Amino acid sequence: MELFFLFLLIVIMAGALGSGYPVAFALPGAAIITISLAAGAGYMFAGSTDAYFHSGGPNQWLSAGVTNLRGVYWEVERDTLIAIPLFIFMGIMLQRSKIAEDLLVTMAQLFGPVPGGLGISVVFVGALLAATTGIVGATVVAMGLISLPAMLRNNYSQSLATGTIAASGTLGQIIPPSIVLIILADQLASATDQAGTARKILHKEATGELSMPSMFDVVSTSAGEMFLGAFIPGILLVGLYMLYILFYAILRPKQAPAVHYDGAYNIAFLKNVLITLVPPLALIFLVLGSIIAGIATVNQAGAIGAAGAMIMAGYRLPAPGKTLYYPALLAIAALFLAGFALSNFDMNIKGVADSTDQLGITLGVIATIMLLFALGWSCWRIFKIEDTLAGVMLETAKTTSLVFIILLGAAMLTAAFRAFGGEELVREFLLGLPGGFWTQFVIVMLVIFILGFFLDFIEIAVVVVPIVAPILLADPEANITAVWLGVMIGLNIQTSFLTPPFGFALFYLRGVAPAIVKTVQMYKGVIAFILLQLTALAIVGSYPPLVNYLPNRVSFLSETSPPPRNPRLQMCLEDYVGQKLSESTEIQDAIATARGFDLAVLPEYLSGDMTDALDSADTAVAELEAAFAAAGEVEAAADEYRPQLRLVRGIEKEIRSANEEIDKLKTRIGRMRNESQASARTALERDVAALTAEVEHLRGQIPESWKEVHETFQGLTNAENAARTRYRRAADGAYEDALDVLAVLEATEAFTAMEPQLRDLEATISTTPEADAEELVDELSKAFGKIEGADDVEDALKDAAKALKGSKPDRAEAMDAYSEALSAFEAQIAWRGEAVASLRPGLTSYVDTMRGSFGIRVQDRFTREQALAMASCSSEHRDISLNF
Numbered sequence: 041m042e043l044f045f046l047f048l049l050i051v052i053m054a055g056a057l058g059s060g061y062p063v064a065f066a067l068p069g070a071a072i073i074t075i076s077l078a079a080g081a082g083y084m085f086a087g088s089t090d091a092y093f094h095s096g097g098p099n100q101w102l103s104a105g106v107t108n109l110r111g112v113y114w115e116v117e118r119d120t121l122i123a124i125p126l127f128i129f130m131g132i133m134l135q136r137s138k139i140a141e142d143l144l145v146t147m148a149q150l151f152g153p154v155p156g157g158l159g160i161s162v163v164f165v166g167a168l169l170a171a172t173t174g175i176v177g178a179t180v181v182a183m184g185l186i187s188l189p190a191m192l193r194n195n196y197s198q199s200l201a202t203g204t205i206a207a208s209g210t211l212g213q214i215i216p217p218s219i220v221l222i223i224l225a226d227q228l229a230s231a232t233d234q235a236g237t238a239r240k241i242l243h244k245e246a247t248g249e250l251s252m253p254s255m256f257d258v259v260s261t262s263a264g265e266m267f268l269g270a271f272i273p274g275i276l277l278v279g280l281y282m283l284y285i286l287f288y289a290i291l292r293p294k295q296a297p298a299v300h301y302d303g304a305y306n307i308a309f310l311k312n313v314l315i316t317l318v319p320p321l322a323l324i325f326l327v328l329g330s331i332i333a334g335i336a337t338v339n340q341a342g343a344i345g346a347a348g349a350m351i352m353a354g355y356r357l358p359a360p361g362k363t364l365y366y367p368a369l370l371a372i373a374a375l376f377l378a379g380f381a382l383s384n385f386d387m388n389i390k391g392v393a394d395s396t397d398q399l400g401i402t403l404g405v406i407a408t409i410m411l412l413f414a415l416g417w418s419c420w421r422i423f424k425i426e427d428t429l430a431g432v433m434l435e436t437a438k439t440t441s442l443v444f445i446i447l448l449g450a451a452m453l454t455a456a457f458r459a460f461g462g463e464e465l466v467r468e469f470l471l472g473l474p475g476g477f478w479t480q481f482v483i484v485m486l487v488i489f490i491l492g493f494f495l496d497f498i499e500i501a502v503v504v505v506p507i508v509a510p511i512l513l514a515d516p517e518a519n520i521t522a523v524w525l526g527v528m529i530g531l532n533i534q535t536s537f538l539t540p541p542f543g544f545a546l547f548y549l550r551g552v553a554p555a556i557v558k559t560v561q562m563y564k565g566v567i568a569f570i571l572l573q574l575t576a577l578a579i580v581g582s583y584p585p586l587v588n589y590l591p592n593r594v595s596f597l598s599e600t601s602p603p604p605r606n607p608r609l610q611m612c613l614e615d616y617v618g619q620k621l622s623e624s625t626e627i628q629d630a631i632a633t634a635r636g637f638d639l640a641v642l643p644e645y646l647s648g649d650m651t652d653a654l655d656s657a658d659t660a661v662a663e664l665e666a667a668f669a670a671a672g673e674v675e676a677a678a679d680e681y682r683p684q685l686r687l688v689r690g691i692e693k694e695i696r697s698a699n700e701e702i703d704k705l706k707t708r709i710g711r712m713r714n715e716s717q718a719s720a721r722t723a724l725e726r727d728v729a730a731l732t733a734e735v736e737h738l739r740g741q742i743p744e745s746w747k748e749v750h751e752t753f754q755g756l757t758n759a760e761n762a763a764r765t766r767y768r769r770a771a772d773g774a775y776e777d778a779l780d781v782l783a784v785l786e787a788t789e790a791f792t793a794m795e796p797q798l799r800d801l802e803a804t805i806s807t808t809p810e811a812d813a814e815e816l817v818d819e820l821s822k823a824f825g826k827i828e829g830a831d832d833v834e835d836a837l838k839d840a841a842k843a844l845k846g847s848k849p850d851r852a853e854a855m856d857a858y859s860e861a862l863s864a865f866e867a868q869i870a871w872r873g874e875a876v877a878s879l880r881p882g883l884t885s886y887v888d889t890m891r892g893s894f895g896i897r898v899q900d901r902f903t904r905e906q907a908l909a910m911a912s913c914s915s916e917h918r919d920i921s922l923n924f
Contacts, residue, residue: 046460049074067449071456125440126342130349137353144186146316156289156296159204163281166208170215180209197295203565206545213534215274216267224526225263227505232260235513246924255607261522263338265591269523280572323348354418357425367417374410477518492536517921524587535573538566588915596907612913630889649777656773663767670760681753775895784829788872814844836861
């Protein structure tokens, strides 16, 4: 019966959507109606409202829906949804202020003489509008009204013209800042948690270990990372569009002729281009640049974009006059003043210490007032002229409400889908497909592509993604990142916007296209661009670094960069060090040179530390080679082992599924205590017996050689892991022990400077009152404690202070301890001077060489070179299925 109500849920939702009923009410309505019908049927025919639910009951699933609704607003991790109304406001403001129109006209004049230049200018402007508005409908309509007549007037092919406009208008789906990317990031954050839990369960069932190593965790994503990840694929798509139009124009010049500009390319034209192009580019730089640089969060960047859009509208809408650009110039001056203050002063108002700090705060306050005044001035202009501000606010409220109501409705629908076992059904279907992850992924992408014919991106993102994303993210063989999956889905959803006969971009363009343009021509025109989008999808899918590298690069270069000891980075670190070892002999030469040091000048404990460091360095080189050799053996054996692993894990999964069903049936049997239920109980017992027999049959299908094969392969992986562990321990010692010795030598100057105070202490102990003397001796003891290698002097002074302390101070004992401290000091002075002269330069060179290789794990953060190497290495998807 669960399947019946699941089918009913889908039918009610599809019927409501097909009839034109608002999506915002169709989704939660279908959920509430189906859950109510299931509860009522269960009460009437089975005596329990819970009977026809996969698990739990109607109250649980309705409350689960409500919990999902509350989570949209109240979970701290989902605060990026606040950025949605800000970006919507920015997009509508730029569209209403006719800045899009200016861009299209100016770019057409600039690129017109190039073959296909008018089409290329449409793509260029589409990319700019995508990076500033992110609203598909507004972009397509604006470009359709402005550029389509111009393209037709200049004898452009109808199909090429309409295809170019429709495809360029959908770039807002993938080029950040994009509403779809924000929503996908929000949904994937929840999916990542579920995927992480599923992977831990899988690891426990496969290995028997209670905890999974953190290096196997599923990493979440954020809207900022989604923006960064989508940036390069978006540029790739723009490049493909432009290349296609250029080659099309070269091959068929009559279909896309060059359009010569009637005016002159003079200073006035250049000024017009700059005024039209620079402000939108500056806004894009501020919005995306602030996110990429880590200066602003997505929400803060949205506020920057909204404010920038108002400033731009403030000089575009009014009639030309002397004061036209005053608000914009005032805002620019305010930003420069604020930047100057932030760069040259400490702007923490709580830390004001002198007049210089007060000057910085004053400049910051003045810059803030100037910026607020410029925003207010622009806002007043927008408010007065054609009531533009009110219209933009109303459209923003409508669009934002639509987005959030659909989010809320989808939460209810997802709860109902899970209530009837839909999520488990989808999981079993996907996991049961032959071919592993890529078959599952292709099926999911195909479903999303088809759904794009009928549903908007919001419904797809909030209904489909929460169901399928955890399954795909949990797969250890592909081990994909959430940001890559989000960008791939975003590209797929964008493709569906163009697909006839239901592509939304086609509907928008059809509404503004002249009657002379036939719908069939529009359909023909978008086919090439659909193929280009699928090409981009294939390129990004086959080369994940196109998505992963930029977020990783920003993360590793930021102030909050992961530490070098992060378990997820160790294999990349070892590859990096291994590459350094293979490219040059610098590390081996440094070790050999250090072996020639005369360590006899050092005290025994330091000489031992340095010897240990050199032994560890040799061990690290050997163990890293052993780890790579062991990794090669694992890789060689993996081809034969992986098919058996898949077979056995598949059988074990079927066994677990059968055992779960047996447990459910036994629970139902235990509840059937009435004699009237005897026949039903007998039938269930037969089912249990059949399932038990099936379990035994499945166990018999596991190859007898599996245990030996598994243990043999496990031995290879354990050997690799052991070699890597030994390498890490040895590498740390090779650097840390030598660093400790160098720290002692570098402290020699500070140690020597303490001699006057130490010698003056004799008179202090002899003549000063015991309490005061004890305090002075203790202070000097602490001072020596801060100097590397001065422990023996510190300990002797502590004994002297202790002798002076208490009710019965003993000056004689304190003087004996002082003599020991002085002797220790003089002994150190003797060997320190010689060691500094003979060992310090060579030891410094050794430590510097080791710092960039064996010493990386000991650093607080990566150097730039190391960070870029880690970003590149971790951008690839590494198969970890052999550990499960």
